Amino acid sequence: MSTPVVEVTDLHVSFPGVAAVRGVSLAVHPGECVAVVGESGSGKSVTARSLLGLTGEEATVTAGRLAVEGVDASRFGERQWRSIRGRTIGYVLQDALVSLDALRPVGKEIAETLKLHRAAPRHELPGRVIDLLTEVGVPEPAVRARQYPHELSGGLRQRALIASAIACGPRLLIADEPTTALDVTVQAQILRLLAERKRAGQALLLISHDLAVVAELADRILVMKDGVVVEDGPARQVLGAPEHAYTKSLLAAIPRPGSRTTVPGDVVIRAEGLVKTFKGRTAVDGVSFELRAGQTLGVVGESGSGKTTTARLVLGLLRPDRGSVEIDRRQTQVIYQDPLSSFDPRFSVRRVLDEALEVGGTPRPERRRRAVELLEQVGLDESVLDRRPLKLSGGQRQRVAIARALAPRPRVIVCDEPVSALDVSIQAQVLDLLTGLQAELGLAYLFISHHLGVVHHVSDHVLVLKDGRAVESGDVHQIFTAPADPYTRELLAAVPGGHYDQTDPSRRALPGREQHDRLVRPQVG
């Protein structure tokens, strides 16, 4: 067997007060793709950074063996590490908008790697940059090289970031959440690009929170939780026959089409021919839909498709240029993607709920009792009452947001990307909570998301938006199994971890939820 590009055994990384990584071992061979999967705080990124000696001054790193191309790196000084970084190991971070220096043209960023390692004479740099951009599939490379990150689309930016990482032809490319901030179709493109690199013999270390993303690419998968590798094995085995309960729960948490049986009530929202233009750009262009009590209408689309503008029009936060919305706004509440920013930072949970109850007309003496009741409804303990949202976990915050939305006893809740910011397991819990509440209280949801799986899981009807227009709408199963519009087909094809097969939903690369029991229950507190 060939020498691994990197090899580490029994890696421990600790920061003052926290043991971030405990006893991780991994090796990446040329042409191999190893994926490390885990939720936030699992230690996967720290593991990746320790392979570059970039854990920071405060970290204490120990390892049984730490070797780069067979050379012991455990005693490397800063100077030796620098010669490894970018030349032997390239590193790609998520979200190129912030991972590329916003104040420099992308061409300079790419050339920087070459310059630092003196990999090319100065006069050859512009040519090499263009070659690299071409290699990662950037059209018009000469033009793009002179542009700034904010002038490029998300996909091109991510390609440029990859180009800067592979500029010196590193033996190993570490990709840390390379597609997380991207739209699903772009994500598919980037994954294809990485697959090409792998076919070209590049060793890949893929870091992700999303099993689905790594499913196609990885030869070997490590699942991490709380700094420990809980499962390690060939991809097929980890995905097909997971041994550890946590791996199973991760797989189970991947949203699957639900088998919904809801009874449509009267119409609670009727939008007709909505048009909204911002400074000459049409954000929403003739969107019409209807939502009935007790049902969920999913609105899907990529960024810039007009999802959020539609929601704001429905809520009356914006006035439509044309068209109309019939809705009883007193009976409508909202849940946002980022619950934290939707809370006044000075307010405790009690005051947040108190205010909502006040709006709903609950008399002062009853509010405390109602607040505790609401918290119970969303699976929280009354001990959170006096805490500030800042001190709560992401899942708890979204539960508080749901409790707040429930306080005035609404009939409709507009959910704007309510689970996008959450880890997969938490995401599943919140979705379950929402569907449970719907059944219990007969709520109607206008559910906005870019995530097709999530929408498929919770919706009765779907509205697919592209560039402000509704390209397709109708029954959820109808659309997900037999999409009529090419764009809808493209979207579905781009979903990682397997294709939505138009004919046979059972032929998926990943096991569906039917095969696994739900292991995760809503947590309390």
Place this chain on the structure above:
Amino acid sequence: MAFLALITLAALAPSLLTGGVTPDAADALAALQGPSADHLLGTDANGRDVFARIVYGAAPSLLAGLGATALAVVVGTALGLLAALGGRVVDEIVTRLIEIVLSLPTLLLALLVITVTGPGTVNVIFAIALYTAPGYARLVRAQTMVIRNAGFVEAAVSLGLGRGRIITRHVLPNAFEPLAVLATIEVGTALVAAASLSYLGLGPQPPAPEWGAMLSAGRDYFSVAWWIAVFPGVAITLTVLSVTVVGRRLQRRIA
């Protein structure tokens, strides 16, 4: 912190600290004596006890810093809110007004104010407030505009809260927090500014034991009686230092 407590005590009940020595007991026979058991920090050219004067000077000195800052905060907040919430025209007028005041150098502005109103503590407060207020106004305006678009304000709107309640319950308190931090830090700056005005002969009138005036008067005696100027200087520096440290802590707690 302990120093702040001491200063507060000095400002509120100076006689407790000096044991009955008064700040204006001039005694030409005891002039310019160095620090000793009788006069802890020495005496000035009039034979007055420097320690007593520093202690009694705490109130007027702090008054200048606090008063100017308070006035500036009030005026600045009012203007900032007016600009942010009063509509385009009002915003434009207030913004220009702020720019006009900012376009005059601080000291010239103070000179103008004091030429118009005459020297004295109250006028110094007024002068310093005038040139610090635009800073607060800008901050409040910017802050209010940010908060107006913050998620929690939108959440409050969708919740169905009225405009007035949103402003008083959400916008104002949140806009005020960074302002409070800036203000604490600026108290020190105002103190230093008051001292500088005293140096130019525009500060409080004798025999008021104001630190800036003492520092300024003491420089004439620096080579023969360093204590007259050094101790008020130390008092100013320590006060500014402790006020700023408190401000910084406040800032960290909020951030």
Place this chain on the structure above:
Amino acid sequence: MIRRILTRLGTSVLVLWGAVTVSFTALHLTPGDVVDVLIGSSVVTPEVRAQIIADYGLGEPLAVQYATYLGRVLRGDLGQSYQLHEPVASAIGAQLGPSLQLAGVSLLVAVVVSTTLAILTARRRPWIRGLSSGLELVGVSIPTFWTAILLLTIFSFQLGWFPAVGNDGLAALVLPVIAVALPITTLLTQMMREGLELTLEQPFVLTARTRGMSDLGVRLRHALRHVLVPTVTLIGWLVGLTVGAMVAVEQIFSRQGVGQLTLTAVGGKDLPVVMGVVLLTAVVYVVVNIVVDLLYLLIDPRLRGAA
């Protein structure tokens, strides 16, 4: 873009006009007849008194004086000093050079020193940061006139390294520059360090490190530029503060300069000179702000789109 520039110029003119009007009004609200202040306690013959009133148009109603003044300013004539026996423009012109030199060198020194300090201390061990921020606080809390006297006592009178007074040569510039630059440096250092610390947490910094760049390299090549926008804003604001500090420094070091001129003019109610200085500083303010705006565009390409 052109529209933007025009609006900008329009509001600038508005600011200038406002500054002139505000100070004109303020100065005329001052108690005391201008002619009395001009004559002061001198004993003058009635003919001389009449001559002074006629020469400076002091007999006219205030509105007429204001209109006359505005009219002259529009023609580029700042008028004649009451006291200095020369046109305001030449009086200010003669003092402008040394002041600009002091202000310019001080700002430059402040920027260089604070940049260096910020780069060296940002995200370093707590005691380094503590020491630096402690010194900065002391720097902020010492009045400039006091710094100036201390500097003189130590470096000129005791050690004899630098001359105490005057405008001649580089040596005479050292102490005044330190006195003026000290408060600016401390403010700038604090702000730049905070900015750098925020920037150094950004992902692109990590990215640059993964390419093999050194820590110092990242600070210099990447992070520094990101701190420039707030720094430039602060410098624009500091210009006003610098002018203030310079009044005391020019006096103590007996330097030529606009600060001295202003002090004399305000005290002697030499209105044309005061108005001239007001106009000058307002112009400086406007110009600095326009330069700051342009610098924003130069520094941050993201802002160019908004233009």
Place this chain on the structure above:
Amino acid sequence: MISVRRFRAPLAALLLLPLLAACGGTSAPEQAPAGPPAQGGSLVFGVNTEPLNLDPHASPQDVTGLFTRPVLDSLVALDDKGDVHPWLASSWEISDDQLTYTFKLRTGVKFSDGTPFDAAAVKTNLDHIVDPATKSQLAAAAFGPYEKSTVVDPQTIEVTFKEAYSPFLAALATAYFGIQSPKQLALGPEALAKKVVGTGPFVIDAYVPHQGITYRRNPDYDWAPPTAKHAGPARLERLEFKVIVEDAVRLGALTSGQIDAIASVPPVNVTQVEANPKLTIIRKQAPGGNYNYYPNNEKGVFADQKVRQAFRDGIDFATVVEKLYFGAFDPAFSAISPATAGYDKATETQWRYDPEGAARLLDEAGWSSKDAEGYRTKDGRRLTVKWPFLKALAREQRGTLAEQVQAEAKKAGFDVQFVDVTPADFTPKALAGDYDLIDFSWQRADGDALRNLFAISNIPRPDFFGQNLARWHDPEVDGWLTGALRTTDLTERAALYAKVQQKANADASIVPVYVFTYLLGASKNVQDVTFEPQAFPTFYDAWVSKA
């Protein structure tokens, strides 16, 4: 004089009108012999203030005299004793009716710009002073009832007055009547404000506002007055005045050897300078009005003579002055200083510190009860003295002195309150008589200074700023003062001035405080710095020994 340190405004004018008189100032510089005078070299003199206008014909500032004296000669010279000597005028005659002065001019004199000095030049100068366009704020007023001057021949000029005006020759000796080149005068006020050209021993090299002035020697100079210690060109090659406003800095520049001499050593530092083996203090008592407090005789609490006297006698001014100024300044006993012609030594025993007497006087005046704070009251009103004090302009630690006096006055039962004033709003208050007490000093080398201080016509009124700020309205005193103007007999004048001084003390119309003494700090290498009678230093004889 309401003097100026920082705001060098006209308000700060120092009036000096020396007149020929018997006894002159006091101490001449006491210096150790330092061998024969050296030729060449340079001297740097640090001054505390600077002129706004270099033209002495127009400017009211004493410092203008200091700055132009090296360049300008006068027609006559006044010596330390008050005698008048020839200078640019070789002789003169006064007509019997005292209305016409005929001057014979010296020959062979040239202005430094090459213009010859003649009677026409003198006429141009005298007419320039009284021309309203000059806006003279001092010299014209000091010219009195000047009528005209007539060129008799190139070396003879005749000056005519409308009425007798005996202070003329002394005024003519001052730098304010310095003779300037007609060519330079023709350039107009703006040019004159920056450069004056005369016949003096030095020529202005460069004048930089806020910085100072440099002079170079005039090699052709050969017409020094007999009052000088030598003849021919000045000994110094180069002379420089550096403006250093800040006291501590000026002193530091001297002690660290960066400059050779400084004006106005702060009294507190006098001992320190004297203790320095390399330095010395050169003293010169200033003539004219002492630094006095002027109670408002016209209205308010001080309209009552008993209250004025109680204020004067109830405060130990002599001790306070002695302590605060470390003996650098003498306590004053008369309105004018001992260095003034016509000073009456008898005033020194005329009054003394007498707290019991003061208390008795206040009882008699009806201020017999005391309030809780110990202040005297009358009909429930407190004995309050309002004192507009120009802190911004106070020099010589007068602020400190005032604070001390405030504290002492409290012991005597007076509530002295300082009124915040700026230079700008001081004037209207002074003109309107809106004060109880005002302080100033007034330098002038002659007993005629008393006329400035006490003549009824010099009581300030809305359109006239006179020096009679005590607002002492006494026709008898006015009579004595006018009498003194009409006679040139020194003994007779001295007798009249003595009457004025004694009556002022008896009436307690003013409160003498201290005698201003010029304190010049210098390196011991600096030799032969002399003083003009009005107590500012001259450098024609000066030289620097190489120690």
